[in-house]
Amino acid sequence: MRPLASRMSVMTGEGALSVYGHAKELERQGRSIIHLELGEPDFHPAAPVNEALKLAIDQGKDRYCAIAGVPALREALAVYLRETRNITISPGSVVIAPGCKIALFMAMMALIDPGDEVLYPDPGFPGYASITLGLGGVAVPFTLAERNQLQPDPDEIAPKITPRTKIIITNSPGNPTGTVYADQVQRHIAELAVKHDLLVLSDEIYARIIYGGTYHSMLSYRGMPARTVLLDGFSKSFAMTGWRLGYAVAPAHIVEALELLVMNTYTSVAEFSQYGAIEALRDREGATDRMVGEFAKRREQFISDLNRVPGFRCLPPEGAFYAWVNIEDTGLSSEELCRIMLEEAGVAAIPGAAFGEAGTHFVRFSFASSMVTLKEAVERIQRVATAWQHAPVSR
Ligand SMILES: Cc1ncc(COP(=O)(O)O)c(C=O)c1O
Structure with a gap:
């Protein structure tokens, strides 16, 4: 068979879409998954x-x-x-x-x-x-x-x-x-x-x-x-x-x-x-402002909840709907941390390296989900945080 064009070997996929694939597979096996990996508002058009x-x-x-x-x-x-x-x-x-x-x-x-x-x-x-x-x-x-x-x-x-x-x-x-x-x-x-x-x-x-x-x-x-x-x-x-x-x-x-x-x-x-x-x-009904108003409330709650997870550190974002969390103090790689969160807590998030080398010690969570869902996600993460809270720091 003739090979693909060489450009195909230098292009990369998107971390969000591959985490989503894995999370969906776990869901098919009957696991409950909270999806915080995709950048998709949980709203619909007006x-x-x-x-x-x-x-x-x-x-x-x-x-x-x-x-x-x-x-x-x-x-x-x-x-x-x-x-x-x-x-x-x-x-x-x-x-x-x-x-x-x-x-x-x-x-x-x-x-x-x-x-x-x-x-x-x-x-x-x-x-x-x-x-x-x-x-x-x-x-x-x-x-x-x-x-x-x-x-x-x-x-x-x-x-x-x-x-x-x-x-x-x-x-x-x-x-x-x-x-x-x-x-x-x-x-x-x-x-x-x-x-x-x-x-x-x-x-x-x-x-x-x-x-x-x-x-x-x-x-x-x-x-x-x-x-x-x-x-x-x-x-x-x-x-x-x-x-x-x-x-x-x-x-x-x-x-x-x-x-x-x-x-x-x-x-x-x-x-x-x-x-x-x-x-x-x-936008006669002011739908965008209403949606952003809701994101603002979630941002406030979610960022403060995440900052209470051992080893997590996160600045409130000025825009968009992502929490970009520094996880260096957990002592785990972001890939390992995301694996634990997904497989043991049922929370899907993206290892920061999917966004470039400077993202190595970070994890991205989307907060375009309901407040109840976001609260449950942090509770689930807190429950598995013992996995890294007492782990020897490997830095
Ligand atoms: C920075 C950035 N640009 C572009 C896009 C793609 O937007 P669209 O859905 O319009 O293709 C995204 C989607 O996640 C994004 O985060």
């Missing part, structure tokens, strides 16, 4: 969103449609981004994709040549390094360290920029740390991008899920509209993970490249779901 989708189907909006997305959705996104992110973009700069991930993939496909260097956050979303490597690029991590409150450090990034550097990927609020990049950090990154003529891929999928302060999009900094691809979607802010809807906002020449990629792949996103998405953006 009723008017579903109604708009149904109406669109009834009206026959089930055809191939505009490559970059239906004009009404691209217009609605321009309004939405002005109202929620204070940025001015033209509807023509939007390309709708079946998920933020696909928008990210296409942007990287359009921009990365073999040998190009891509700076990305570590710990970070696994696709950043995986896709870079798959395209023959060089993935260069910058660290989100606890000593910097999990913020990127522009003084670490600057010396990593070489003549081969083409892209900086930013992700605020970030997965898995929940870091909302500080204004001065983003400004500094923007200045570096302008100085070295770099492109910025700004993954803003969690932009609406913040617990205070004002959100600043990378697009709002001087010189950035010409060199930024903003990536976002409906999965997190509107609890529409299964709808598979995302988008990119990009300068004109990149929009053209993305359209070419759309033509070569999915042709257009399902027309009816785009009409549902327009209704989601209108």
Whole structure:
């Protein structure tokens, strides 16, 4: 048999999805599992969103449609981004994709040549390094360290920029740390991008899920509209993970490249779901704020409960819905700890190394589950904590 393309051996999967597979297998064997591994809100879209989708189907909006997305959705996104992110973009700069991930993939496909260097956050979303490597690029991590409150450090990034550097990927609020990049950090990154003529891929999928302060999009900094691809979607802010809807906002020449990629792949996103998405953006019932309000309560409770588990240490995240817990003081590796939590306590979480080397002593829990579920998860963990509480420290 002929071998697979060599890129397949350098790309990686996602820790969340493999832990989910294992947890599901245990469930099939009759075990009770609390799923805190997936980044999926336990909410569903507001009723008017579903109604708009149904109406669109009834009206026959089930055809191939505009490559970059239906004009009404691209217009609605321009309004939405002005109202929620204070940025001015033209509807023509939007390309709708079946998920933020696909928008990210296409942007990287359009921009990365073999040998190009891509700076990305570590710990970070696994696709950043995986896709870079798959395209023959060089993935260069910058660290989100606890000593910097999990913020990127522009003084670490600057010396990593070489003549081969083409892209900086930013992700605020970030997965898995929940870091909302500080204004001065983003400004500094923007200045570096302008100085070295770099492109910025700004993954803003969690932009609406913040617990205070004002959100600043990378697009709002001087010189950035010409060199930024903003990536976002409906999965997190509107609890529409299964709808598979995302988008990119990009300068004109990149929009053209993305359209070419759309033509070569999915042709257009399902027309009816785009009409549902327009209704989601209108958000007449304030569904997003209500969901984020609920996440805020869970965050408060869950983080304080986790900090009471022996050997766990966790800063409250400023955004997204993940607890990023330093488990070094348990004396266990995060893989061993997650194995014990899953197999003995029935709590699924992800070893931090799945998000990069800097995640080695961490574990990620999603708190997009009900308060009752989160409380039970911590009780279960407390019950098995004796496994590490009295273990000799192996550091
Ligand atoms: C940082 C980040 N970007 C992108 C995505 C993918 O979003 P979508 O469901 O729109 O493909 C995720 C999902 O977990 C994410 O955490």
